[in-house]
Amino acid sequence: MSATMTASSILQHAARHAEKFLDGLDEMPVGTRASLADLRARFAGDGLRQRGMDPHEVVDALVAASTGGLVGSTGGRFFGWVIGGALPSTLAADWLTSVWDQNAALHATAPAAAVAEEVAGAWLADLLGIPASASVAFVTGCEMAHFTCFLAARHALLSRRGWDVERDGLSGSPRIRVLAGPERHGSTDRALRFAGIGTGAVERLTGTARGLLRADALEAALAQNPEAPAIVLLQAGDINTGAFDHFDELIPVAHRYGAWVHIDGAFGLWASASRQYEHLMRGAGWADSWATDGHKWLNVPYDSGYAFIAHPEHHRAAMTYQASYLTHATEARDEMDWNPEWSRRARGFATWAALRELGREGVEDLVNRCCGMATALVAGLGALDGAEVLCTPTINQGLVRFRSTRADASERDHDALTDQVMAEVLRSGEAFFTGTTWRGCRAVRVSVSSWRTTEHDVTRSVAAVAKALAVLRA
Template sequence: MDKLPSMFRASLETAFDQALDYLDGLNEKPVAARVDAATLRERLNRVLTEEGVRPEQVIRELAADVDGGLVGSSGGRFFAWVIGGSLPAALAADWLTSTWDQNAVLYAASPAAAVVEEVVGAWLKEILGLPSAASFALVSGCQMAHATCLAAARQALMAERGWDVEKRGMCGAPPIRIISSDQSHGSFERALRFLGLGQSHVQYLRAGPQGALPADALERALAEGPRAPTFVLLQAGEINTGAFDSFQELIPISRRYGAWVHVDGAFGLWAAASGQYRHLLEGVAMADSWATDGHKWLNVPFDCGYAFVLNAAAHRAVMSYRAPYLTHTAEVRDEMDWNPEWSRRARGFPTYAALRQLGRAGLASLVENCCRHARSLVTRIGGLRGAEVVREPTLNQGLVRFLDLKRNAAEKDHDRRTEEVIAAMVASGEAFFGGTSWRGRRAMRVSVCCWRTSDEDVDRVVDLFSQILNPAGSVRDGARP
């Protein structure tokens, strides 16, 4: 057996070299995966030997086997779904998080992990413009942030009606009604499922043309429905258009009916970091709970989301647990009092590092650059012959559609053409986009979240669309104004 330190050195140095190669190559390598599932299975499904393999060999072979099966989503020309990259300090802190291998469950299990979360919780509330008294949790993503916030909501609304949901569960509990726009993100509905609240309890209201919830529809639904414990879901950033609900209007209406207002701000809450976009969030601090992500726009590595709850007592009542073997420490924050997990990764370190690397101005620039690139991509691609803008970005999300230029082309022809052009771009390896349906028509989503996206990336992508749409090569009406 090798001496312990040298064993670590060989495998970590191999990983370090592999990591640098990967990061440096992101700009040149195809963005989409290049190998199929069969190839990956053949490579990775090695014989699991009786005797183990040297650590550095494991790492070298792992990196070789996954080559071509990784998607360059942390590079500058990835615009599908809502996926950010990793800032250098956040990535390095994430490596250390694995190295330190702390269980961020209790202060006693890792005082540093507990205190760093305390610090980032306060920083995040300030940056996002949320009440300083709100409690928070660092969870795996916005999905679990919804589950955390809505568990607190369920607790509070049931307690108001004398129902101890922690003891009695939901069987026989007063029914909860839930109101959301028909454009809410699916993670909201999944969070409800986890909490024993089925889809049939949700009243979906038709969103307005930009994807925001109309105030009159919400008022009507609240007035007409039964007087029941109610959740209202609002959105800071609709997934297709980036639309923001009008918090100033909608939260006071919800309040009049005693509803708990939860905000899905997976990416949109970050608008608060920029003086240019903060106005979109006016009134958002009046809500009861908020969910957002670190692994999207803050560019920390997966996985990291944040839940914030105004009613800290309800939040704590849902999550905390006491057992004789646990060690609780007075006057410090035990993470398991706020988190749905028991043992958990020390997620605070990468967030701490990302915020310190960027500083306030750096975070504002990150947000503003992504918004500028999103607008540029949407308007310039949409301005090409054979394309049209469906939604200009309010923030960092927008929609473009590609047109079948034959005479009498129908919507289904444009839908097919849209899919065809997206597929051609992905197959080129130059950039990665995804499709969606908006108001019954197919469109290409343009989602910009990564700190690495540059003006050169945008130019390169617009040129490529120009070539895909007009292979003869002369049409440059989407070229830079």
Template sequence: MSERSPFRPALERALHHALSYLGNLEDGPVAATATLETLRSRLAKPLNRAPIPAERVIDELVADTEGGIVASAGGRFFGWVIGGAVPASLGADWLTSAWDQNAASFACAPAEAVVEEVCGAWLKELLGLPSHASFALTSGCQTAHVTALAAARHALLEQRGWQVERDGLFGAPRIRILSSDQFHGSVTQAVRLLGMGTACVQALPSNRMGQLEMATLDEALRAEPDTPTIVLLQAGDLNIGAYDSFSELIPLAHRHGAWVHVDGAFGLWANASERYQSLLTGVEHADSWATDGHKWLNVPYDSGFAFVAHADAHRAAMSHYASYVSYNEAVREQKDWTPVWSRRGRGFATYAALREFGREGVAALVERCCEAAHALAVGIAAQPGVELVWAPRINQGLVRFIDPRPDATESDHDAWTDAVTEAVLRTGEALFSNTTWRGKRCMRISVCNWQTDASAVARTIAAVTEVLRTMRAARIGQ
């Protein structure tokens, strides 16, 4: 870059601030420390009339957001299901912005188009999906659901002589989705966007392990033999990482003519590790799959992937033609496979993450996170007043904090669990989020970050132990 490049000052400042932020992740507070009011008072300036030099904009952005950046990129963040970003992927993401390609088509982003072709092939290989499946790089798992379910909608209605892309859904046969009651809210959002309505999702009871049982699905399938049906299966649910039995349920659904879609937002990645592959036996026979790059693969936001076993249905649901767009039959035009037209070249960051890890690196990451989740759950549950509600089978676990007062009720334990989780967050040492599972309030343990190591686990257990010791002493002394 020329010394006089107008980009240099801002990019140099950005590099400086980014390295300082990333260098602080290991020791700094995990939770945000600035209040809503502080952030508003700093950031909500009157829009300036005159231009401001770019490097000053960057410096002020960093100063004004101070304390408002959650350290979810670091190894002591265990909330929701959130990954960090491995270095090559972060670097590639920066370049993606610098290159600023419109990844809609080969003509405006030729290298990105080829990178996406390669990512699609690598991902199918790594996740154990059929090589003939079509794919799309989306903004996340929810958009991957939209993509895959649009393909399902097309296929099911086409079989009944209805062209949904042309005629819409008014007057079309009603589609239903059968799922266990453990499905994720992103599916609800997807069906709303697809015009199918949330009422189309029929939540069937799951068993003790959070799984949909064969007899339950069979009964539901038989109840409406003529209704076009999507069976939604779970590869790792949000709370306990439950996996449905693909080898039993997929053939059953197919015998009834249903389309099977798998939500594997993070859980599909277990297929990269020989240790966990058995959880996914038979998953490759589904019709579509949705997963994320920004969770377990540790690609920066936003990154998700849809795969569809029936490329024709996928393309029919997504492709569009315009006379001003150049077409090249020799390449894969991304806009024909995703719900959006213009978009960022998100293939580069995925490509870089996959190369930095390699197959062995992804397997090791999955195994390390599962071990860390287990160590955290067991280590926390070893403290007085902790119930181990779910010992992680993969990277998700649940603990519940028991109110130490002798007459405490279940709802006291619920409130106490929230209070302890909040107190842990306030220490800045670690961050967990909460859930209600089987009617009980629990603290969720979710490990997805490539930086979570034994020392992060030990430090977190020590922090939770200290919080519990202090809070229990105060509570009993009340």
């Protein structure tokens, strides 16, 4: 068989497996069935062979090894963590991205990829309420978006103080303070570690009853040391409650002291795309940097995150690199000037496809629909015997716990029951929830971010939880 025939028939072969998987999504258990030992044994097989295999057999072997070890997170009844699905055009675009196998480091290595990112980046900024003058990087996820933004912030804050961080590093530089409210996602901490700023730089300030940063606490902290370089970390969508900081109050305070404001909006930034929820983002456009994901709420396949920076000159200064063996563009966009990677996947194609498939209306509808489903799901679970709603969704996240009906039950018994309910639902294969500890209580974190979730999925999932409760209380 010629190389072209092999390539074409292998894709058809893989497509048949893919169709079977997608057609079966609704009926397959949402959780996995294969044990760790099974998966290890299947993938290891008879070891690394001396001679290779036919590509068709390889694909069959991959599918066989993975069966029962794939989480149904792309289906409609997956409510764990924050994991979006994949829109049809994005799946196809992602496949084509692999077929084309472009190295999206430079315009010269992948011109179509560079322009797709340029255009999709501008569309994203428009949808997300970010100034059109901001620069963008298409990265692997929100954590790397934080990292990219922190490198730009580091450059801006230290160059203003006469320190060349790209040349001299952080050793001996003015110490950067990081001011945050009582809650933040762990990915900001890891990004601070990677950026050399360190988690020890974080000052956890007083928050409101809802865990939002208070403007007076921020002002007091900045006034204590007004000369120090500072990053203020704000949240658009807390991981547990979906709460939003009050950007219109906080950002002017931060800017009065010359601080850099970064917003973690891994999923919450998408509220800007909905007329129903955009009020939550009031003032967010004044920030210095924003991090969000395509692989969560935009329903682009992994890996897809976006960093936006209000000051392209600082962004570029933190990232750019030139070498005589490379071909640098003069008019076009070289991704290497904006990204922390050198060789990289042309991940902009899938985002461009998502925005083409949905349009403005489709993105708004996706956001509204997920929020509506999250509200319905939390209400449905909250109506079950012994349920307690800890947090009604502001957007697409909510918290529910289950109380033991035993007369002498303690808080720990309620916690245990809540975890057992999630485990029992997972065992049933009907739905997938993950938990959290919020203000000392175990809770089910309800998170809806897939285009596939329907009202029927919500009803079916509530029924699965009701059944799990009945089994556990029997």
